[in-house]
Amino acid sequence: MAQPAPKPAAAGAKVIPIKEDSLYESEKKIYARSVSGTFANWRWILVWITQAIFYGLCWLEWNGRQAVLFDIVERKFYLFGLVFWPQDVFYLAVLLIISALALFLFTAVAGRLFCGYACPQTVYTEIFMWVEKLFEGDRAARMKLDAAPLTADKLARKAGKHAVWVAIGLWTGFTFVGYFTPIKTLAASFAGWQLGPWETFWIFFYGFATWGNAGFMREQVCKYMCPYARFQGVMFDPDTLIVTYDAERGEPRGARSKKVDYKAAGKGDCVDCGICVQVCPTGIDIRNGLQYECIGCSACIDACDQVMDKMAYPRGLIRYSTEHALAEHWGRKEIVAHILRPRTLLYGAILSAIVIAAVTGLTLRQPLKVDVIRDRATLAREVEGGLIENVYRLQVMNLAEAPRRFALSVTGLEGIQIVTERVVEAPPASTQAVAVRVRVNPEAGKRGSNPIHFEVRALNHDEVFVREKASFLLP
Amino acid sequence: MKRLIWILWPSFVVAGIAEAVFFTLIDPQELYLFGEPVQYSRAATYSIGFFAFWALCAASSAFTCFLQTGSRELNRCTPPQA
Numbered sequence: 001m002a003q004p005a006p007k008p009a010a011a012g013a014k015v016i017p018i019k020e021d022s023l024y025e026s027e028k029k030i031y032a033r034s035v036s037g038t039f040a041n042w043r044w045i046l047v048w049i050t051q052a053i054f055y056g057l058c059w060l061e062w063n064g065r066q067a068v069l070f071d072i073v074e075r076k077f078y079l080f081g082l083v084f085w086p087q088d089v090f091y092l093a094v095l096l097i098i099s100a101l102a103l104f105l106f107t108a109v110a111g112r113l114f115c116g117y118a119c120p121q122t123v124y125t126e127i128f129m130w131v132e133k134l135f136e137g138d139r140a141a142r143m144k145l146d147a148a149p150l151t152a153d154k155l156a157r158k159a160g161k162h163a164v165w166v167a168i169g170l171w172t173g174f175t176f177v178g179y180f181t182p183i184k185t186l187a188a189s190f191a192g193w194q195l196g197p198w199e200t201f202w203i204f205f206y207g208f209a210t211w212g213n214a215g216f217m218r219e220q221v222c223k224y225m226c227p228y229a230r231f232q233g234v235m236f237d238p239d240t241l242i243v244t245y246d247a248e249r250g251e252p253r254g255a256r257s258k259k260v261d262y263k264a265a266g267k268g269d270c271v272d273c274g275i276c277v278q279v280c281p282t283g284i285d286i287r288n289g290l291q292y293e294c295i296g297c298s299a300c301i302d303a304c305d306q307v308m309d310k311m312a313y314p315r316g317l318i319r320y321s322t323e324h325a326l327a328e329h330w331g332r333k334e335i336v337a338h339i340l341r342p343r344t345l346l347y348g349a350i351l352s353a354i355v356i357a358a359v360t361g362l363t364l365r366q367p368l369k370v371d372v373i374r375d376r377a378t379l380a381r382e383v384e385g386g387l388i389e390n391v392y393r394l395q396v397m398n399l400a401e402a403p404r405r406f407a408l409s410v411t412g413l414e415g416i417q418i419v420t421e422r423v424v425e426a427p428p429a430s431t432q433a434v435a436v437r438v439r440v441n442p443e444a445g446k447r448g449s450n451p452i453h454f455e456v457r458a459l460n461h462d463e464v465f466v467r468e469k470a471s472f473l474l475p
Numbered sequence: 476m477k478r479l480i481w482i483l484w485p486s487f488v489v490a491g492i493a494e495a496v497f498f499t500l501i502d503p504q505e506l507y508l509f510g511e512p513v514q515y516s517r518a519a520t521y522s523i524g525f526f527a528f529w530a531l532c533a534a535s536s537a538f539t540c541f542l543q544t545g546s547r548e549l550n551r552c553t554p555p556q557a
Contacts, residue, residue: 072498072517072518072521073516073517073518075502075517086499086500086502089499089500092499181518196518198516198518198519198522199518201522202522224477224480225480225484227488
């Protein structure tokens with residue numbers, strides 16, 4: 001944002017220029033060189049797995065409906081055989097806690113595994129950079145193209161790249177919306193150009209975000225927008241696996257002739273080719289040590305290993321290692337032995353406990369919920385035979401994906417009974433509201449509020465049973 | 476530009492959280508707008524709700540940014556160095 005320029009100061013006073021960092025102007029565009037190798041392969045495997053899940057899962061059918069659907073219009077979340085209602089928000093909270101703890105655990109063990117391989121920002125950037133390379137070539141070619149004046153060829157290459165980027169972005173946006181609106185209906189209305197205004201808007205919004213984040217923002221999202229990048233450090237300890245440069249082995253770095261024994265010449269293994277910097281998607285030099293910008297993608301490891309192979313030096317000048325391992329010259333065995341330590345054991349124990357509790361809770365969950373609301377208009381009234389009547393509204397929620405019939409009964413006062421319909425029919429995964437009139441002899445309880453219980457039991461499914469507390473007013 | 480990101484990005488994240496929490500607890504069809512029940516579809520209410528949350532959060536972020544202006548910028552001159 002433009003700031004008013006400071007007024008010229010009085011003679012003699014030092015002018016301290018106000019340094020305004022601008023995100024785009026002062027940031028140098030990073031032309032990451034493409035890389036191949038073990039870790040690059042792993043990243044591509046993860047790109048395929050995560051995207052197969054993201055683009056594919058929404059098309060999967062289950063019980064004659066979309067298997068995974070967050071139907072916000074009907075306020076029901078479908079996850080394969082499970083149906084979640086707003087009343088199940090507890091499980092959402094548990095899921096968030098599990099995700100957070102899993103992130104803590106993975107970070108403590110092996111640093112930013114998520115960032116380097118599975119984060120959508122990394123995954124889409126990887127895909128977009130692949131497209132970019134297809135149209136504009138690798139690092140040097142791209143730099144040359146950007147510096148060159150606009151020609152028909154440059155225009156065609158740029159236009160082609162953007163066309164593919166926009167297509168991927170829109171497909172991503174469409175898929176995203178397909179998790180909230182049934183995707184087959186969405187596809188049908190798209191084919192007939194009959195998309196609703198909000199669906200269209202969100203497809204474009206998400207598509208635009210994908211295009212912008214993966215095409216332009218890239219590493220800046222990790223450096224300036226991601227909160228995880230900033231607090232990851234607290235989960236690191238000296239036994240955390242991180243991408244490290246073995247300075248002891250590499251230094252003093254420098255170019256050398258293959259004819260001379262470099263060790264005799266006092267040089268380390270680093271030939272200072274700078275390829276580790278060229279491949280870095282965030283543009284850092286890993287040889288300066290661990291930095292918060294490092295997303296742990298290991299591109300520099302792959303790149304350096306190739307150089308080491310060419311020089312016939314042992315691999316692993318840049319490698320996954322720990323602070324302790326580097327200092328104590330540990331091998332793989334000691335590093336693995338140090339994965340189990342109080343911090344990881346504690347994270348692991350809490351995580352397992354919560355996962356077990358959540359799974360148990362889900363397994364024991366009754367496919368039936370009942371809400372009892374007292375009718376506020378008529379508190380208590382006397383009816384024929386001197387009996388007292390209270391009226392309630394029962395919300396019977398059938399969570400099962402089959403139609404069910406439920407038997408209603410009431411307990412708590414002697415002779416208390418329901419005088420209205422005692423069987424409720426509920427379609428699959430639906431809520432049925434029923435007005436229930438309950439009568440009892442006034443002698444059965446004390447004046448005022450008396451605790452009673454409504455019991456709802458599924459017919460032919462005796463195990464599906466809910467007992468809900470209510471109060472009966474006697475005048 | 477950086478300031479724009481400071482204002483729009485954290486408010487976007489918080490608006491997302493606020494949206495999820497608010498509409499999990501409250502059904503948009505049970506809301507009242509100027510004393511009248513909300514007539515819009517749920518999709519519309521969710522979307523409008525999100526942008527309302529985003530706008531409010533952005534206003535808060537913008538206020539924070541505004542208050543962070545240093546005295547040097549406000550005075551528009553450089554005081555002599557001590």
